[in-house]
Amino acid sequence: MVWNTNLRWRLPVTCLLLQVVLVVLFGVFVRYDSDADPHWTNKKMQENFTSDLENEFYYRYPSFQDVHVMIFVGFGFLMTFLQRYGYSSVGFNFLLAAFGIQWALLMQGWFHSYYQGYIHVGVENLINADFCVGSVCVAFGAVLGKVSPVQLLIMTLFQVTLFSVNEYILLSLLEVKDAGGSMTIHTFGAYFGLTVTWILYRPSLQQSKERQSAVYHSDLFAMIGTLFLWMYWPSFNSAVSNHGDAQHRAAINTYCSLAACVLTSVALSSALHKKGKLDMVHIQNATLAGGVAVGTAAEMMLMPYGSLIVGFICGIVSTLGFVYLTPFLEARLRIQDTCGIHNLHGIPGIIGAIVGAVTASCATSDVYGVNGLAVAFGFDGFKTNWNASMQGKFQAAGLFVSLAMALVGGIIVGIILKLPFWGQPADENCFEDSVYWEMPEEPKSTVLHPEDSTLKPSEP
Template sequence: MDVRRVKFSVIAIILQIIFIILFGVLGEYGDSAKAKSPSPAYDVASMYPYFQDVHVMIFVGFGFLMTFLKRYGFSAVSVNLLLAAFVIQWAYIVRGIIHSVAHGHAKFPVHLGEMLSADFASATVLISFGAVLGKTSPLQLLIMALIEVVLSQINEYIGLDKLGAVDVGESMYIHAFGAYFGLAVARVLRNDQHDEAKSEGSVYHSDVFSMIGTIFLWIFWPSFNGGAASGDEQHRALINTYLSLAACTVITFAFSQLVDNRGKFNMVHIQNATLAGGVALGTSANMPLQPWAAMAIGCLAGIISVIGYQYITPFLDSKLKIHDTCGVNNLHGMPGILAGIVGAAFAAMASSDTWGESVYEIFPLMVPADNSTELMDVMKEYPMITEAGIGRSSTTQGGYQMLALVLTLVVSIVGGALTGLILRLPCFDNVHGNRMFDDREFFIVEGQGFPENEDGGFDDDANHTKVPMLSQNS
């Protein structure tokens, strides 16, 4: 057997063994899951439905959304499953080291809350996967995931724990990061052979399958934005996301028709831009925006996304040589930036006069500093506030929100470019020319799955053995 065909298997097995060892050495059940003296730290009954919603988004939503390529359906769904399963384990380890082991704890806790965070981490990598869909090998994607999870979790740690920049729906730390990391990888991996690819594009049934992913993501997106919140914050996150998605969908259909010379809807827009409202609301979902503002943000996100697919994606491809297979810049990148800006703007306008105690619950660092008269007054007025902050002003909080967005863009772009350079090494099984966007490079595919009027065969292995394509009627 060709060494190239077993390299992925050997490395995947080694990494899985390493994961098991690291879980054995560094991981343990969280307090609420321990057999002896369990602590009621997590309300499993109330949290698990939100986790399950996000779980469906990761494995069904993202997977089927990327099945629009006519010859890449196997890879879109299957490699999505592979990457998500791989990242869930790796993210647990990386997050455990950053948040527990590095702070003096002997082991990191394994519990339902971290299961949700691990799913969020996998979403970051799957967004990047969309930018390089069809142009990378499974081995390259595993290496990309190893690097990206580390960088994204460090970026999130700095943003949340050090800068105090909140992002309940992770639009900055997941969507923007994943999009621009993936675009940077795609730019570095691009070569002159991209133009030789013959299999890129969709057919009727592949676009229908992609809509399955769209519908699942659309339905469950409120859980993505609100699953990590609680109380009134969670209630607002669900309402705001729900309304933003609805308004975004209507505007997407309207603008899709307006930008087309024939006045027709474009399925690329319908599959993707209808979801942009969920991304654009992520950072501010738990804030008291008022329903009309959530709807307005959804409308703006739909407009930006449609314009991105219609005009910006072709510009990036032709002028900047950035080939974005799924258009992640339009669904995750630009709406993620919009989310960060909206979050910063509302943070700068936040006050206890209009938000009540929610301003301190959403922005804990805005609670007055310890041993101050202001702290005593706040605790007296709002008994739910039990810990001191640093007395950060709303304007300063807004500035830190913007700083976190800028940091996210810098880390994702630089990290993605460096990762792309690593993935260019021949040892990682680069995919070239007409082998791109074709399942037959890595999967056993029945010939009936491909039109008979295209090329008559495919180089299925290193010895260039021709696999004849069968007629649809065979």
């Protein structure tokens, strides 16, 4: 019987301690916002609202639920491709996301919705908390199978904090536009995760190489995650856009980019195989890159054909990354990227930031209208005298800030996670569910992969 010797006490103590602290912090700081408060009736009269349907809940909740499904079902099942790590992929994603959304409500609340001594929480806060956790799920893909659940909780604690700081710098100080989070979610999450896994490099991981591969049914489960993500990505990129044309445009642009990305991913996957066959890894991941890359410019006047071009390019780039770049990163740079997040989130996130900067720079009043241009890019306050070119420069600056925060933060958090008392699993125990989970007994005749004799308990 294989088990992790630190799991008996450290995981329950860590979970309970974090939850107790969160309960106290919520009790001290968190209250309902005006749309969730019993005084909504007074607000409705003051704002001359004619119906309760004008409550923000009814505008935002459908998108929130779509995003929520992406975080818990989409990301969770996308990572079930490992043949003996399905429980952990879904279960640990569930754990870190449940903790992360609570901590994100606090961290983002202190930055964006803290007034009169309290954080005021409404449905839009729930969406933004899910966005923050989306970045954590991206980083989880880089370290999948190589860290303990305690390490994941500690990583989530720090990453949510860094994400909130980075988001505040980009959206509130630089006032960049990043509706779908190409910079704040995908670029930051990917390069944070890659830096952490670089610090946690395991030279002897070859001992569990067999368990890093997929089997037929595990790839099929992962494809479920892909389809959920693919279907709901238009909601993800438009969830917090302004009501009306911006939100409508964001959904259309994402829809088009995703569709084009599928065709080029399939084309490249087949073309790069010597027998013309498709690789399930490419179809599970590269087909989603178009949604990532259109995120920053989603609510801009990218035009449907522009969205198709973005998806077309990303399908090619992402598939090439899985074939050539991932092996290079592991062999030459010691970056062991379990899920290939560099190809699905990292490079497409950078492409998305560039597309957003170029699209913003090219914006004109002829296309948007004078008022539409001011509304689309928030040309008021200290930005009153800005033009599209200036906005484009700040968009580009946002990319470099996100990369810097991710790389520096990843190094610091990676060093913290290397400390011995977090219970990092032994190399022989990586990518193995039975280290952490009670496994169901199966008849010997149906066991496809008997327990590996090389597995051993983790160091205490």
